Amino acid sequence: MxxxxxxxxxxxxxxxxxxxxxxxxxxxxxxxxxxxxxxHGGNMKMINYNSYGDEGDESLDEEWTDVENLDPYSIYPLSLRASRATKHGQPAVDRLGNWKELDQCFVSSTSIVNSMDQPPCESAKDFLESASFGGRLGTDATYRARGCSIWWHNTQEVCDVFEQYAKIWFVGDELLENVFGGLMMIIRQDANYGAMKTWDFRDLKDMSCGCQHSVDDSYCAELRVKDIDQVIENDYPSINCYSRELLATEMIPMSQDPVSQEVLDMLKQRLEHRSSYQAGDSKPIAVIYGLGHSVNNDVGRTLQWLQNVHQVFLNSVPESIPIKELFITSGATGPQIPDDQIFDRGVKATQEFENKIRAALSASDSELQIPVLGFWNATVQTSFSADGAHNTVEVNLLKAMMVINWLEMNLPN
Structure with missing residues (x-):
């Protein structure tokens, strides 16, 4: 026993x-x-400490921050192209599933662009050709590039691209402001209020400036973010990047034609006093120009405007700093355009403007030689606002992601 x-x-x-x-x-x-x-893109939580101290410092920013789709390929900037090559051919995954307030303003990357089965672009030139001449199989259908892919970067990858530029400038009219707004939505992961200075909201009317109203409501124009420094200073936690302080991008509204000397002097002062670069820096700056509807798609006036603004950058930026420039077109307009504007701003006029401005800027005798990203094909089969000129939130997110792809393609391998 x-x-x-x-x-x-x-x-x-x-x-x-x-x-x-x-x-x-x-x-x-x-x-x-x-x-x-x-x-599967679930929400992982990570404490994000800023660069001013260690975990024991109570002054640190210790809020919990959502980090989208963490994987080994999205953390380091130099692996972005390797990431595209590795993920090529995989099933499309919605990269916006953990964005804020999707119940108020629903967006999905898989309904915006379809490129996962297309090969990565080999150069910035290839990308511009493919992105500009894509199309849709029906109104508001997913956009598809012609040839190589438009890659949908997650937010941290976008931040990695931006950190490799000393500053990224957007200079142009209201439709370019909407592209800048799309960029702010991506960095803040918020299609509802991501483009807005929510810290300045005072009443219910301001609260109405969400989602599509943030794009096409004239009342909301003054509440749009124009400089990422505004977000860093007033809503720091909303920026979903590891190193928020390294981001530098600004929108300068400038649709006057001709551009007055006063406005050009203002731009020069902004370049000299508000830029994050200094002589001797190795990082390039990027300048995204956008004009078209505000000058009734007049190619001559646009080229003169572009020459004047371009010259300010050449004269103000140290010669040691590379300047990457891109001109983006306004795209097509919708049937809501008033009858008296069809000749200058209708579908035919916008297509002709895009073709002519591309030819003028790529001509061998052109002094500017600035590449063009055309949005006509990306906008012609889409819904428009009541004035027929402003695009939907989804289209502005597509435009912003196209610009991000171009910025990434201009970085060293």
């Missing part, structure tokens, strides 16, 4: 084995859950 001592020993051994087995099963389930979250 078994002694009480042996019985107790065996019982204790069984309890130990049961505890060990339970621990192993728990760890396996946890591992599967983490893997599933990485693979």
């Amino acid at each position: 078994m002694s009480p001592q042996i019985h107790a020993l065996l019982y204790g051994r069984r309890l130990t084995l049961l505890f060990q087995a339970t621990t192993v099963v728990t760890l396996l389930l946890l591992g599967i859950n983490v893997y599933h979250s990485y693979r």
